[in-house]
Amino acid sequence: MTKKLLMIDDDPDFVSGIKAILDKGGFEVDVAYNPKDGMTALQTKQYDLLLLDIMMGRGAEGIMIARKLRKDVKLRELPVLIMTGMREQIAFLFPGEPIHPRFVEIDELVEKPVEPKMLLEKVNSLIAAAEAKKAGKK
């Protein structure tokens, strides 16, 4: 069965590049360009994985979404792959220091630009791990 992914990212150029890679990889990809549309999509449709940007809209809203997700009974188990360019975006604030969303459980974090082969590998392995976890629970 085709795996369904949701990508929440405000940068249309980045989205079109990533979406092309994922389409080619056989995934069905929905895109939301702002956090609000993203939350609506998550609450109304079923996805196998979420690709999430951090800096959107007013600030690091990706973190807001990730926190909300982890508190939601229905969405808690959804694997989340963060793709962020925040080191570039606000590097001046914490030069050379790591990105650390420690307080919210995410599955994987990669920094933009994202290499196609690695992206597909990560997406596949995260979905497989989530499915194995689910099967183990049953």
Added chain:
Amino acid sequence: MKEFAYFPGCSLEKMASSYHMSAMETTQKLGVKLNELDDWNCCGATTYFYIDELLAYTLCARNLAIAEKTGLDVVAPCSACYKNMFFTAAHLKKDEDLAEHVNFALEEDNLHFSGNVKVKHLIEVFAQDIGPDELKSKVTKPLEGIRIAPYYGCQIIRPQKEKEDVEQPQFFEELISAIGATPINYPLKMRCCGGSLIISSRTAALTMVRNLLQSAVDNQAAVIATACPMCQVNLEVYQQQVNLEFGTNFSVPVMYFTQLIGMALGIPNKKLGIGKEFVAMAPTPLAVETAWGLPRKTK
């Protein structure tokens, strides 16, 4: 006795210490108690909003949460601090997700903001809570004959909060009349002084300062009254630079409204921080100057 939580803001610590001093002295005299917030932080001026609005809201919310703990409404003397705190409180009340997220961050400092604090500008305390009539009844040295230009600036009245008059407000004029002085009407009283541009777009800002000073002088203002440390510094400290830049010869005192009120209440100049300004209150009738013990302008 009316009581408020008081958020001085960074400028009032040093740059505008005379505003702080005169605010404390005058409110005390008028039966209002201002309690400085414990361990307050910078409101973020406008700059946080360029970088991360969530951060901007969090920093303001920390101060609001500290105020909420005291159970008092909070007062800010700086227009930018006031605007930031006012709208942060409004946004957090309206947006549950935002409030939840900001409160999650505030947990790190054992704080929580539930939205139960009203935010006021210091001038609103005088205009509404005390009121011009009450103020007038306490005046002992009316500033008769002094022509004062009320300078509203921007962020006390803009953006609009509810349905208040944002084009022709009168509360500043009423306060000036209450202390016996003459409020002058001049076209630029609501125009921006360019305070936020003085560093980044200097020529533009200096032009804005010049236009404002010119407008006040054209209408025979003896002094400009402000209710914001940014406006005061911009209009006063940069007056010399305006003169150098444009070949003008401005020498207009720019004072905090609380200093002028303090004088009328008979509070000694020193307690109002008078003496820290670049342009001393001078082009005024000699009698009044002597009465106030103000230094004569020397050229």
Added chain:
Amino acid sequence: MTDTITFGQEISNLLHAAEGEPLKTCIQCGTCSGTCPVAGYMDNSPRQIIALINLGKKEQVLESNTFWYCASCYHCTVRCPQEINITELMYALKRYSIWKNRYKEGLIGPTFSEAFVKMIVRGGRSFEPVLATSYIFSFNTREFVQEIQGATELLLKGRLPLLPARIKRLENFRRMIGRIIPMGGLE
């Protein structure tokens, strides 16, 4: 869901509530430009910037100095007949250009903003002397001398702090910021 979005939608997504596209309601009446006290210094007036956004002229907008000249006076905002929060739009454009590292060269505004926020994130309160180093060297000689003269006089009048003010619960404060901006070497 749409395949891609217009530049106008991209900018609308940066606005506070990210709801709809307020800029599309602009009737190009020019009240904002007529009201703006700095319009004369902008390479595109506020009205023009909105038009350019609605036309999708991303490069032209990014190359404009308009939003860095905005003084945050909100005069346009209270007068806009369509109730567009134009000042907030200017903030959004500043944010957009900072995040993309695409602001016009030679502007002091972005560097100054970055230095300011960095200072607050470190100490919790503003300290003018440190801040000054972020811009003073971009000034020409005359401006530099004038600025130093002004600062000296402020200092003599006891209006400049010599030591940075810091808040007491700074560790909590920094961890608080770490929950909003998930960056920086905490612990």
